[in-house]
Amino acid sequence: MKKISLNALGALFAKIASTMKLYAPIEKAGQVDFYEWNESEKVRLDVLKTVKSAKDVFFPQVEDLLKFRVEGKSIEMNEAPKCEDDFVVFGVRGCDARSFELLDRVFLVDPRDEFYAARRAHGIIVTLACGAPEESCFCTNFGIDPANPGGDASAWIVGEELYIEPHTERGAALIADLEDADASSVEAAKKEISAIAERLPFANLDLTGFDGEHLMEKFDDPAWERLSKACLGCGTCTFVCPTCQCYDIRDFDTGHGVTRYRCWDSCMYSDFTLMAAENSRHTQLQRFRQRFMHKLVYFPSNNDGLYSCVGCGRCVAKCPQNLNIVKVIKALGGKKA
Amino acid sequence: MIERARELLASGEVNRVLAWEKGENDFDRTPAVFTADNVDSLVYDGLCGPNLSKYLVGEMEKEGKILVFLKPCDSYSYNQLATEHRIDLEKVVPIAVGCRGKIDVEKLRAKGIKGILSVTEDGDKLLVKTLYGDAVVENRKEVLLDKCLACKGKEHVVECEVIGESEDTTEGDKFGIVAKLEAMTPDERFAFWRGELSKCIRCNACRNVCPACSCVKCVFDNPNTGVANKAAADDFEENMFHIIRAFHVAGRCTDCGECSRVCPQHIPLHLLNRKFIKDINEIYGGYQAGAEIGQRHPLENFDKGDCEPSVVHVRGGARK
Ligand code: SF4
Ligand code: SF4
Ligand code: SF4
Ligand code: SF4
Numbered sequence: 001m002k003k004i005s006l007n008a009l010g011a012l013f014a015k016i017a018s019t020m021k022l023y024a025p026i027e028k029a030g031q032v033d034f035y036e037w038n039e040s041e042k043v044r045l046d047v048l049k050t051v052k053s054a055k056d057v058f059f060p061q062v063e064d065l066l067k068f069r070v071e072g073k074s075i076e077m078n079e080a081p082k083c084e085d086d087f088v089v090f091g092v093r094g095c096d097a098r099s100f101e102l103l104d105r106v107f108l109v110d111p112r113d114e115f116y117a118a119r120r121a122h123g124i125i126v127t128l129a130c131g132a133p134e135e136s137c138f139c140t141n142f143g144i145d146p147a148n149p150g151g152d153a154s155a156w157i158v159g160e161e162l163y164i165e166p167h168t169e170r171g172a173a174l175i176a177d178l179e180d181a182d183a184s185s186v187e188a189a190k191k192e193i194s195a196i197a198e199r200l201p202f203a204n205l206d207l208t209g210f211d212g213e214h215l216m217e218k219f220d221d222p223a224w225e226r227l228s229k230a231c232l233g234c235g236t237c238t239f240v241c242p243t244c245q246c247y248d249i250r251d252f253d254t255g256h257g258v259t260r261y262r263c264w265d266s267c268m269y270s271d272f273t274l275m276a277a278e279n280s281r282h283t284q285l286q287r288f289r290q291r292f293m294h295k296l297v298y299f300p301s302n303n304d305g306l307y308s309c310v311g312c313g314r315c316v317a318k319c320p321q322n323l324n325i326v327k328v329i330k331a332l333g334g335k336k337a
Numbered sequence: 338m339i340e341r342a343r344e345l346l347a348s349g350e351v352n353r354v355l356a357w358e359k360g361e362n363d364f365d366r367t368p369a370v371f372t373a374d375n376v377d378s379l380v381y382d383g384l385c386g387p388n389l390s391k392y393l394v395g396e397m398e399k400e401g402k403i404l405v406f407l408k409p410c411d412s413y414s415y416n417q418l419a420t421e422h423r424i425d426l427e428k429v430v431p432i433a434v435g436c437r438g439k440i441d442v443e444k445l446r447a448k449g450i451k452g453i454l455s456v457t458e459d460g461d462k463l464l465v466k467t468l469y470g471d472a473v474v475e476n477r478k479e480v481l482l483d484k485c486l487a488c489k490g491k492e493h494v495v496e497c498e499v500i501g502e503s504e505d506t507t508e509g510d511k512f513g514i515v516a517k518l519e520a521m522t523p524d525e526r527f528a529f530w531r532g533e534l535s536k537c538i539r540c541n542a543c544r545n546v547c548p549a550c551s552c553v554k555c556v557f558d559n560p561n562t563g564v565a566n567k568a569a570a571d572d573f574e575e576n577m578f579h580i581i582r583a584f585h586v587a588g589r590c591t592d593c594g595e596c597s598r599v600c601p602q603h604i605p606l607h608l609l610n611r612k613f614i615k616d617i618n619e620i621y622g623g624y625q626a627g628a629e630i631g632q633r634h635p636l637e638n639f640d641k642g643d644c645e646p647s648v649v650h651v652r653g654g655a656r657k
Contacts, residue, residue: 029532031602048451051601052538061538135362135452135468199468201362201454230368230392234542236601266540271558320542320599321387322365330361 003163003181009045013037013090016174021087023057025050034089045091045157048134049314053242054096057089058119059103061239062263065115065249069257076257082118088174091128094149095139095312099242100125102310105303106245124170125151129193136313138202138326144310147193158185202313202326206334212301219293223331228288230321235266237315237324238291243308246272267291292328338406338434338500339379345404346373351430352401355392357385363455364442368392370403381406383458386439386482388595390415391548393424402428408436409503410484412493413591413627414548420630421589423551433493435501438478438485443603445480478506483607484594487511494628511592512615514608534576536602543579543596543606549586549626583609588617588634591627620644 004012016022017037024043026035032047034054052061069076104120107113127149130137139146148154152171156163163186166172197203210218238244248265251258265272267290272281281287299308309325316324342354356379358369366385370392371378388411396403407415412433418424445453445465452468463474474480491503510516518526541557544550557578583590583606592614596606617624621635621643635643 029536029604031536033536051536132451132469135454196452196468226369229370230387232542232545232599234540234545234599236538236540236542236599239538239540240601269541269558270554271560316361318601320546320601322360322362322367324361327361 001163001165001181001183001186002175002178003161004175004178006045006157006160006162009043009162010039012175012178013043014039015177016088016090020085022090023054023087024090037090043091045128045162048130048132048137049093049312049317051314051318052240053099053312053314054089054092055099055103055242057087058100058123059107059116059245059247062261063115064259064261066260067257068260071256080115082115083122084118086122086124086170088124088126090126091155092125092149092151093128093130093312094144094146095137095310096242097125097127097149097151098139098142098144098310099312102243102299102303102306102308103245105306124174125153126164126171126174127151127154129154129156129190131157131189131193133193133196133200134313134317135201136316137197137200138205138311138313138316140197140200140203140311141205141207142307142309142311145194146197147190156186156189158189161185202311202316205326205329207296207307207329208334210296210300210307210329210333211305212297215293215297215301218297218332219289221332224285224289227323227328227331228285231268231284231288231323232321233268233270233284233287234320235268236318236320238266238268239264240314240318242310242312242314243295244291245308248272267294288323292325295325296329338381338432339376341432341498341500342371342376342379342404343373345430346376350402351404353396353399353403354379355389355396355403355405357381357387357389362453364440364453370396381434383437383440383477384442384456386441386598388414388546388548388593390418390424391546391551393429394418394551397423397425397428402430404430404432406434407431407493407495407497408434408439409491409493410436410488410591410593412495413489413625414593415495415627416630417589417591417627418548418551420627420632421551426630431495431497433495433497433499435499435503436491437502437504438481438488438506440477440480441482441598444482445474448474448480478508481506482594482598483605484592484598487592487594487607487611489592489625512611514605515612515615518608518612531576533604534579536604537576537579538602539578540601542599542601543604544582546595546599547586548591548593548595549589550582579606579609583613586610587613588624588636589626590614591625 022037023034024037025032026041027044031051032044033050033052034057064080067078107116129149130146133146152168153164153166164175246265247262249262251260268287295308300306316326345351354371357366358378359380360367364384368387368389389405390411419426450465450472454466457464461476463477465472485506486508488507491505590610594607617635624635
């Protein structure tokens with residue numbers, strides 16, 4: 001265990017950033033998201049949840065894949081460069097840290113996504129324990145411990161100090177110069193976090209019946225009508241979600257060529273699953289159902305029972321009309337045919 | 338309200354009711370359609386921020402009449418939708434409900450109140466229960482939604498039955514911030530909007546909630562337009578999306594404030610629209626979209642007093 005005073009963090013960040021890119025929760029125009037760090041940025045480790053999750057760092061909202069350039073009769077094709085240098089993501093919460101493992105199950109299986117894979121191979125993750133979980137948090141339902149968030153190293157804020165415990169060699173190398181510390185105050189902080197986690201309003205959700213066996217029963221449940229009624233089909237829930245993984249690939253006409261890029265897509269949108277004939281999901285009910293069935297039924301039935309939700313509660317806090325996965329779990333869960 | 342809804346359902350005048358229900362958190366309020374079986378779970382209180390009128394568009398294809406509850410701000414949107422023939426007045430029974438401003442839970446959070454479990458109103462006071470102890474907000478006005486601070490007043494503009502009293506929650510001059518932006522240098526203004534709009538995640542919540550954005554299919558969702566996009570090829574496109582949208586709703590935006598309420602990134606989108614409203618007021622005389630059904634707004638109307646577009650620019654907006 002190492003420690004550093006919160007006041008000295010800027011120096012640690014500057015040191016890391018002198019050799020590689022560093023991403024951290026940074027405030028811009030009043031909102032906090034993961035951005036690349038430099039001295040002039042305002043880091044907000046006190047903010048529990050960034051608006052968008054940390055997934056952005058590995059799977060950005062928009063990225064170029066390929067450029068075509070047309071000159072006369074020739075077409076030149078250039079693949080976008082892949083990440084080649086190590087970088088650090090600092091201050092990732094336990095829920096977001098777990099989400100990377102879930103994304104791996106999509107992007108690192110055959111056919112492997114090389115853009116994502118390169119970033120994963122080079123990313124060093126420093127997590128941060130959650131001093132004050134919020135009412136929307138329900139990570140513990142998925143076996144995530146907000147007091148022990150994992151990654152290459154984990155950090156805890158106790159008073160004016162930041163304690164860091166490395167878990168891997170790459171994590172240890174980052175903080176090798178810091179002063180050694182006694183772990184007892186961290187142990188006390190962990191106990192406090194666990195005590196709050198137990199009192200969270202959504203701490204004990206009943207997930208029985210969310211599995212492949214009950215697929216049709218869940219799919220046909222009449223409750224979807226009511227649950228999806230107010231849905232705007234906006235996509236806020238999918239874009240703030242650390243485990244939503246769908247994307248679209250589009251071409252941008254540059255005038256003398258094409259830039260092929262990928263961007264996040266949302267199953268909540270009317271042109272998602274648009275095929276030559278039509279969109280197979282005609283109504284918002286069907287789109288809404290897709291999002292939650294994917295997370296709670298389809299994904300676990302293909303991935304050893306792992307749910308594609310880490311309980312970060314962003315959809316709970318951010319849906320403009322207060323629809324969310326907790327509501328779905330409560331309405332459909334706990335039932336066994 | 339529940340009683341009145343039950344009466345209208347029982348008499349057969351309407352077969353469903355558009356109102357609010359409680360969500361998963363004690364303070365969540367979600368728009369919902371009720372029938373006689375579940376109308377008892379209808380709630381209406383200081384937390385019912387979402388407006389309802391746009392949901393009527395989707396209800397129009399169904400059989401029978403629907404009862405809808407309209408807050409003062411929502412009554413403007415209702416008229417505007419009726420003007421644009423997006424709702425059929427024969428199929429709706431509106432009832433106006435009193436409003437004393439709606440609470441913004443995000444503003445409670447911004448006050449440093451964490452882990453909110455419930456919010457209870459006690460006159461002007463708010464009692465907030467949290468995971469970390471209880472908090473009291475002395476005056477609910479401190480945490481009202483921005484749209485309530487720029488409320489068009491307590492009058493409903495739809496002529497119908499009214500239940501409950503309203504209070505005026507308007508604070509100061511709503512064009513004040515617009516004027517401040519106008520007073521900036523172009524570079525400062527550009528930096529302000531770039532900063533705000535660059536946070537946009539293009540979730541489209543602002544568009545989808547907007548009662549003036551009532552196109553059956555938005556150009557940006559239609560792959561056949563060639564301009565459809567879900568995220569931008571470069572980050573300036575997002576900024577353009579909002580400017581285009583603001584132009585498209587100019588003259589039709591009632592300033593209901595829903596766009597800014599729903600934005601997960603707290604982008605003050607209403608300021609773009611309000612700039613247009615301010616300009617329309619100055620160039621063509623005062624105009625309020627949705628004040629009555631059937632109005633033609635100044636941008637689609639012509640009268641001899643209108644100045645030429647080139648003159649608008651030269652005159653700096655004074656109506657002559
Ligand atoms: S569930 Fe909520 S956030 Fe998600 S698309 Fe529907 S309205 Fe938007
Ligand atoms: S579904 Fe909601 S709670 Fe679950 S990971 Fe996504 S945003 Fe978080
Ligand atoms: S969901 Fe859990 S890990 Fe995520 S921020 Fe909340 S307490 Fe921390
Ligand atoms: S609601 Fe906010 S984040 Fe979403 S598209 Fe509109 S401005 Fe962008």
